[in-house]
Amino acid sequence: MTDTVRAAVDEAFRGEWGRVVATLIRVTDDWDLAKECAQEAFAKALDTWPRDGVPRRPGAWLTTTARHRALDKLRRGAAEANRLRDLAVTASGDDEAPEPDDVPDDRLRLMFTCCHPALPLEAQVALTLRTLAGLTTPEIARAFLVPEPTMAQRIVRAKRKITGARIPYRVPPAELLPERTEGVLGVLYLLFNEGYSASAGADLVRRALTAEAIRLARVVVRLLPDAPEASGLLALMLFHDARRATRTDDDGDLITLADQDRTRWDRPAIDEGARVLDEALALGRPGPYQLQAAIAACHATASRAEDTEWARIARLYELVARLTPSPVVELNRAVAVAMADGPAAGLALADDLAEGGGLAGYHLLPATRADFLRRLGRVEEAVGAYREALELAPTEAERRFLTRRIEELGPRGRGVGATDRPC
Structure with missing residues (x-):
């Protein structure tokens, strides 16, 4: 060949x-x-x-x-x-029957098709990611923080419901797009997340996925200009993607947010994200994606790490948690609280999450606890938490990062300093 x-x-x-x-x-x-x-x-x-x-x-x-x-x-x-x-x-000819052309992008049309409101939102997102976005069942399971067999069963059940209820598989007309938008945004959000922080493999970033998610988000914003959450999601992606070139070094090793070279961040992308977010917030219907974009904006617009408004970020995470309760959101809030009020305050929140069990098997929980313990000078406990995170870390880049942190915490406790949470 x-x-x-x-x-x-x-x-x-x-x-x-x-x-x-x-x-x-x-x-x-x-x-x-x-x-x-x-x-x-x-x-x-x-x-x-x-x-x-x-x-x-x-x-x-x-x-x-x-x-x-x-x-x-x-x-x-x-x-x-x-x-x-x-x-x-x-099968009598090669041409397809005409379908509504309200959605101008072929792939996005298929996503709106898959996100049928008769299915639960999580099933819409998972089935679309598996069928059209090319993500594997393990990758989708990790995104939802559930075991792989559980996610496989959910996808199977969604397919059976479509078949049993004879749910039509066709592109919806324009007036029905809003009822499917939440599912489509969920697909794009998780597609971007898998690209931004891969769930497995040698590379931390899968650029093709982040680029495609941003491209499709732009189409959704043009298609639904009065949907502020679509704009919020696009802004969130732009803020994060603006830091892409500084998240790893030439060897593919992870660089923490505090240590990234902010002069190399993509300023046009940050400016576009700020404009898009302002337009979304002006509609007066704030939602989780807009709030997360506002958090990302705090990082993207701080000229130095020490200028970051951590107290504001903590308050924004609290608002996100009210709208969409999630242990991952609570873990992020713990980091912001630790930066605003000290590592002891953050550790208390992280310990509560560990006791709750909602993040069992999620490597960033022990990694975050390890950072708090290290900053408190509790070196032996920090090493233990880092080792726990190392066993769970999904990518080579993260495993190398955690290994370095363990090595730095030698008998004399070297390396105690600013936050090491990778971002």
């Missing part, structure tokens, strides 16, 4: 996978069959394109091939007769 053909297949997979799967789901009402036939179509492309050449419209070729494969599978099952008749009609 030539490099050109391999590159064509890879590009088609990135650009067409979601479309092919969505088409098959719509015409078969079977999520598993759709994914299976889509995979077989890409496998066939690897076999035939080197011989026959890359088709002029790779997406149409893949869709037609996958659809024909689904037709063959359904033909062999007498119990599928009704769906077979439906599929045979749609």
Whole structure:
């Protein structure tokens, strides 16, 4: 196989996978069959394109091939007769039936399609991330802080509900977009988070995911200019992404927020984030994404780490917790309280979270406790907490960071100083 053909297949997979799967789901009402036939179509492309050449419209070729494969599978099952008749009609040509074009971006249209209000919000987000965004079940489970089998069961149940209730798989018209916006924003938020702080692997940042999340968020803001949470989410992404180049060094090692070179932060992105956030807040309907963006703005606009308004950040996290209670939000609030009122105050909050069990297995809880203990001079306890975090850390960059902290806390307790929480 030539490099050109391999590159064509890879590009088609990135650009067409979601479309092919969505088409098959719509015409078969079977999520598993759709994914299976889509995979077989890409496998066939690897076999035939080197011989026959890359088709002029790779997406149409893949869709037609996958659809024909689904037709063959359904033909062999007498119990599928009704769906077979439906599929045979749609298989008569390569062109798809027209759908509403209120959503201008193909991938975003599919996300609005997946986020059906008949499903619980968490199921909407998880199913869309798995089907269209390419995230694995373990990655989605880590994002929701649940065991992998639990998340797998939730995705299966969501698929069964769609099939059992015969929920139509089609792009909603413009007037129905608002009822699906919360789910779509949840998808983009978690897609960005996975790119910003990867749940596994050698690299801390997966740039392709963060860039795609920002791109799609811009489209949503243009599509729904009166949805302040969409603008808040875009602002939040811009503030965080502005620090991308300074979060790791040339060796891929993590650099804490306090130690990042702020002169290298992307000022145009920060300025855009501030403008977008101001426009959102002016609508007078503050929500969790806007509040989180306001927190990120405190960091992004502080010219020095010591100028950060930690007391304000702590108050903002308290507001976020009221709107969307979450142990992760409470952990972030503990960090802000520790910076504003001292590590003992933060440690008390973190210990309460540890006793509650809501963050069991989440590496940033022992890492944060270790930082507080280190700053209090309780070196032996800090080392123990760092080791606990090390066992749970998902990426190589974070494991190297935690290992260095353990090594620095030698017998004489070297390294006791400012916060080491990676950001």
